[in-house]
Amino acid sequence: MAANNLGRVSLNDSSAAPAVEVDELVKRYPKSPVNAVDGISFAVTPGEVFGLLGPNGAGKTTTIGMLTTRVRPTSGRAMIGRVDVAADPVRARSLLAVVPQRSNLDRSISIRRNLTFHAAYHGVPAAEATRRADELLAQFGLLERADVKPDLFSGGQAQRMMIARALMHEPQVLFLDEPSTGLDPAARLFVWDRLRELRDRGVTLILTTHDMHEAATLADRVGIMDHGKVLALDTPEALMRGLPGSSTLELSVRAFENGGVPAGMIESLEQLGGVEQVESLPDEPGDGQPAQWRVRLYVTGEASELIAPTATLLADRGLALSGVELGAPSLEDVFIHLTGRTLR
Amino acid sequence: MSAVSTPVSPASQARAFSAVLRRDLYVTWKELPVFLAQVILQPLFLLFVFGKVLASLGYTQHGYSDLLFPGLLALTAVITGMQTLAFPLVVEFGWTREIEDRLLAPMSTALVAAEKVLFASLRAITATAIMIPVGILVLGSIPWRWSGVPLLVVALVLGSMLGAGLGLVLGTAVVPNRINIVFSLVFTPLLFTGCSQYPWPSLSRLRWFQVVTACNPMTYVSESMRAALVPSVPHIAVWVCTVVLIGSLSVLLTLGVRGFYRRAID
Numbered sequence: 001m002a003a004n005n006l007g008r009v010s011l012n013d014s015s016a017a018p019a020v021e022v023d024e025l026v027k028r029y030p031k032s033p034v035n036a037v038d039g040i041s042f043a044v045t046p047g048e049v050f051g052l053l054g055p056n057g058a059g060k061t062t063t064i065g066m067l068t069t070r071v072r073p074t075s076g077r078a079m080i081g082r083v084d085v086a087a088d089p090v091r092a093r094s095l096l097a098v099v100p101q102r103s104n105l106d107r108s109i110s111i112r113r114n115l116t117f118h119a120a121y122h123g124v125p126a127a128e129a130t131r132r133a134d135e136l137l138a139q140f141g142l143l144e145r146a147d148v149k150p151d152l153f154s155g156g157q158a159q160r161m162m163i164a165r166a167l168m169h170e171p172q173v174l175f176l177d178e179p180s181t182g183l184d185p186a187a188r189l190f191v192w193d194r195l196r197e198l199r200d201r202g203v204t205l206i207l208t209t210h211d212m213h214e215a216a217t218l219a220d221r222v223g224i225m226d227h228g229k230v231l232a233l234d235t236p237e238a239l240m241r242g243l244p245g246s247s248t249l250e251l252s253v254r255a256f257e258n259g260g261v262p263a264g265m266i267e268s269l270e271q272l273g274g275v276e277q278v279e280s281l282p283d284e285p286g287d288g289q290p291a292q293w294r295v296r297l298y299v300t301g302e303a304s305e306l307i308a309p310t311a312t313l314l315a316d317r318g319l320a321l322s323g324v325e326l327g328a329p330s331l332e333d334v335f336i337h338l339t340g341r342t343l344r
Numbered sequence: 345m346s347a348v349s350t351p352v353s354p355a356s357q358a359r360a361f362s363a364v365l366r367r368d369l370y371v372t373w374k375e376l377p378v379f380l381a382q383v384i385l386q387p388l389f390l391l392f393v394f395g396k397v398l399a400s401l402g403y404t405q406h407g408y409s410d411l412l413f414p415g416l417l418a419l420t421a422v423i424t425g426m427q428t429l430a431f432p433l434v435v436e437f438g439w440t441r442e443i444e445d446r447l448l449a450p451m452s453t454a455l456v457a458a459e460k461v462l463f464a465s466l467r468a469i470t471a472t473a474i475m476i477p478v479g480i481l482v483l484g485s486i487p488w489r490w491s492g493v494p495l496l497v498v499a500l501v502l503g504s505m506l507g508a509g510l511g512l513v514l515g516t517a518v519v520p521n522r523i524n525i526v527f528s529l530v531f532t533p534l535l536f537t538g539c540s541q542y543p544w545p546s547l548s549r550l551r552w553f554q555v556v557t558a559c560n561p562m563t564y565v566s567e568s569m570r571a572a573l574v575p576s577v578p579h580i581a582v583w584v585c586t587v588v589l590i591g592s593l594s595v596l597l598t599l600g601v602r603g604f605y606r607r608a609i610d
Contacts, residue, residue: 029610068448071610090352094450104441108371114445120363121449123356165445 017082018043019173019204020050020067025076027062027228036062038228039076044221046172049195049205051219053212053331055341059228060208061101064175067206068098080173094122097166099176103158105150111161112137112146115168122169129168136164140194156187163194174198176207180214192218212331224335231338236331243329243337244276245298249306252323253293253314261293262317272309274301279337292322296336298329352450360451361459367446368463382427383471384478387420391475391482394541410487411577413479414569415540417496418503420475422538422562423531425468425507426514429460433515434523437607447608457604461508461597468504492572495582499568502589506561509593510534512600516607538562543570545578561592 020043027037037059044050052060065071067078069089078085085092106114112133119129137143140160145153150161159179166174179195180188195218199205209215215222216236223233232239253261269278281294299306303326311321327333336342372379395409436443446456479486518526537553537560544567547554557563564585571579 065610069609070444070447088352090357090450090452093448094352094356096448098444098448100441100444102441104444106367106442106445107440108374108442109367113370117363117367118445120366121360121446121451123359123363123450 017046018079019046019048019081020044020206021077021079022063022067023077023079025063025066025078026074027059027066027071028074035074035228037066040223040225040228040230041076042223042230042233044173044204044206046204047199047202049199049207049218049220051215051222052206052208052225053210053215053222053335054208054225055210058225060225061177062228063225064098064177064206064208068096068175069093094169095171096173096175097169097171099159099162099166099174099179101177101181103150103155103162105158105161105165107149107151110147110149111142114150114161115165118165119168124169132168136167140164141190154187156183156190159183159187159191160194163191167198171203173204173206176205178209179207180209180211188214212335216331222331224331224338226335226339226341232334239331239334240329243298243333245300245329247299247301247303248327248329248333249297249299249303249310250281250323250325250327251295251297251310251314251321253295254291254320254322262319265317265319266295268313268317269295269297269310272297272306272313274299274306276300279340281336281342293319296333303327357451357455360449361455364446364449364451364456364459365463368459369466372467379467380474383420383424383467384474386423387416387475388478388482390419390541391416391479395483409483410574411543411570412541413483413486414573415538415542415566416479417472417475418499418562418565418569419535419538419540421468421472421500421503422507422510422565423535424471425464425504425509426511426534427507428467429464429508429511430515430518430527431523433460433511434518434520437516438520443608453605453608454601456608457512457601460604461505461512461600464508464511465501465504468507469500472500472504487573489573489575492575495568495572498586499565499572502568502586502593503562503565506565506589506593506596509596509600513596513603516600516603534560534562539566543567543577544580561589564588564592 023041024039025037025041026035026039028035040063052063054060062071066073067080067085069085069092073086080092080095083092083095106117109117115133115136116126116129119132120126124132137146140163142157142161142164150158153161176195180191183191195205207218219236221233221235222239223230224239225231232242234242266278266280269275275297277298279296281296297303297306297310307324314321332342391412394404395412398404399409443456447453449456476486514526514530537557539557540562544554544557544563547557564580567580568582568585568589570577571582571585
């Protein structure tokens, strides 16, 4: 879908070949009783920004590991362009680049050397590497400190350096593992802007995140992962459209002393006009706070119009409303809808 | 896309290999004083105390320093090779993850390990070569035979690679929080059972220790060095040394590369 946007350059003349494709990919680590990645399949078109969204431990990083030759698949196939990653890891490495979660910059050499040596590993001629390094250092706001070793830098700067380094050999596919985790808001916006520029230049981006906002903002399509499986895969808009209703109404209810809720409460809420679906949410016990019952109503039309009827309904059953939240559905809601759990 | 079906050319893998080697040489060059201090201090003190001080005080027999010097060359080669490879490797895999950028270079993972071995061997050879002028400086004169130089070179190369092989095995087998204990458990016995301070045949009076030292491959480096520089001192036959060294080297490199793959690829 994204590949046919205007201005996108396809690096691959054979439009039939996806930039990345995984087929029934499985990883089970030794001594583990379950599959870390459990038979996932998807394809990413050249120039697309593809997000893998899920909580920690969902299998996102392992999936990236298999696509980037660092994790050996137990079964299934991972392809970068037309290269089978497991069969020809050396060629796959020449096509891809990785920006990991934690800094792995070379601390013995300066930022500039980090970039130029990376280019040399990939066979970029020295003069060309110097030119690209200057360009990228400027673009990423690193020029002034280019000759300093990287251990003196903040997380946001390290992230920028690693993206700049990754681009030195002009990869066809760039993998970013949790690109903005641990960054302050300004650094995050900076990284997002750089990623959008890359997308506009036709680089295929695959990113993992547990931040639904990041996924919705950057990704053309999002795969929602949990327990090693892809539960849903579509554009953020389509995923949210797939939720029942067009808006949500989240209620916090002070539960009975025993924490219980009257039988048939959910059914009664569902019978209110305009309510599409009702979901009981996982309790998030606060310190010393009385037990809460949290429930989300997926609503067609104006959610605010339902506040009064629900309050009346709850009061009739002897329950008191303690909080109300109106919202448009987000990817977080999609995740909750699919798994019954929040993302974190 | 015909290019995709052909394997990555050996030339481009060689380019990646040489770039990684250049990176290591560049870092060594930038930190030259540290490198020199690291490799020279220990053998320098051994040489000074055992070869000079004890001899001057009359605690060692005349000629002991002639016997010690080739042994210290062996020691320097093996220990430098091992240290150059093992410590940084544990740190790179365990903490800094610096090695990841090289593991993702378009070259086979075995070549990344091979570069480590080559670089460690080069450093070990350099460090050992530096010991020759240092020996002249400390002892006044060293045992030297030009006709023994070819054998010396063979022993030097095999000894350096042996150290690198040991380093590769240790560096991939040890988890970071165990590094101190493992290294002291390996390092000290290796240092003192490698026949660098005494010739092996002379141990016949201490039979059990002779057996122990025969199990340390460094013994065969020390014996070859003595065969090259002081052939009049009884030593293990050169062909035995060479066979044992090549054998140990193959075992260590096989284990080490296997360990490297285990650490590099999950």
